[in-house]
Amino acid sequence: MNLNPCENILIQSGIDQPQQIKCIRQADLDENIQTLTEIQSNWVTQNQFSAKKQSYIRIPNNANQDIIWLGIGAGSVLDLRDSSAWLSQQLAIGIYAFDTAEDHFELGLGWALGQYQFDRYLSERKEKNQLVINDEIRPKITEIGNGLFLARDLINTPTNDMGPSHLSEVVQAVASQYEAEFTEILDQELLDKGYRTIYTVGMAADNRPRLLELKWGNDDAPKVTLVGKGVCFDTGGLDIKPGAGMLIMKKDMGGAAHALALATMVMSAKLNINLRVLLPAVENSISSNAFRPGDVIKTYKGTTVEIGNTDAEGRLILCDALALGGEDKPDLMIDFATLTGAARVAMGADVVPFFTDDEDLASGLAEHSAAVSDPLWRLPLYKGYESQLKSTIADLNNISSSPFGGAITAGLFLKNFVPEKTTWAHIDLYGWNQSDKATCHKGGQSMAIHAVFSYLASL
């Protein structure tokens, strides 16, 4: 897996003269037209260039290179990102640069996202359109862009190449790139050490369950623990999923992908953080030794869970990882998971709900989400629903007795395993894009981590 894919898209200025692109806001169009020759301004009006978002025009310029104008609408962060991404797909393969007072970070990030393609299995790979970005801004874009690409690549890779063992290899490659410490608790060892939920969900699969861990940073720095749901494929287990729902379940390790991608951002930006990443990695498979509805599992924390449905497996593997993550009293713990269909019903695919009881964390995440245009929205860990997780024979059931509020009850389930004093947020993301957008093709999509990275960088 390429850990530095943006290097090939966002480049330093070299010998070649890049073609210059000017950004035009709708409100400034007339003013810009006045700077042109008469022939050129006629050309712009005759071609009905309006400078709306995602529009462009090439203006002939005598013997010189054509002038390229990119419409950016009102010039918001998203207007810049989307327009730049879109333009990178319209222009012939070449080397370009923006000649504009607009934000080069957003233009560069948009361009890189527009050039992302998951081409691992394609016999013919498209060349990338390259953008010259100055040395000051390029590292800031690539630390984020490379992370966003990593999450997408991991999600897009099908399970035959991205089972628990493959995910482990990627975490090891990341650890070695950033000189982080890697450990893995594998298969039977999970049972010996008490991580029975992780073992149980993954025990039916040939590719054996494991708990991956990465540690990085200074012991004196604030301790931040990231946890990610790594269900490399979710058949639903014996409470099997219908075919249409199962089709995209290679993405069910999206939480682990996001936690790892965020870790790469933190490490490449060298944030002053003592980082710990915990990724339970399993395949929720079907076999004669698969766990069953009605089984009771003793968790790492010591409490018991009755299995109401084997398809609610994410919260099971997370509960042991969260209990472990809480042991060394981190200053902050955040988990990422493709946890519930109910979160999608409530918020749609793109708006990502987060859950926390910590008001400062909630306002910090909301603020940074807005600042970087990476949509996060708080949902409540409403105590009144806790009783819906009751079991008659165990301490908890893994599903709610009610068909409503499934994203909240899943969050409440997890909360049982986080020590009360730990500042914690749970993020329930989709990790998938259902149709092509300028900044992301249909398929794996990275979400929430740009906002969380921005928040962590502000601490």
Ligand code: BES
């Ligand atoms: N991986 C799914 C959640 C999911 C489904 C995310 C579709 C995104 C799209 C999870 O393991 C699951 O199956 N959850 C069940 C829980 C239910 C059985 C209580 C769900 O949401 O339907």
Ligand code: ZN
């Ligand atoms: Zn499931």
Ligand code: ZN
């Ligand atoms: Zn799942």
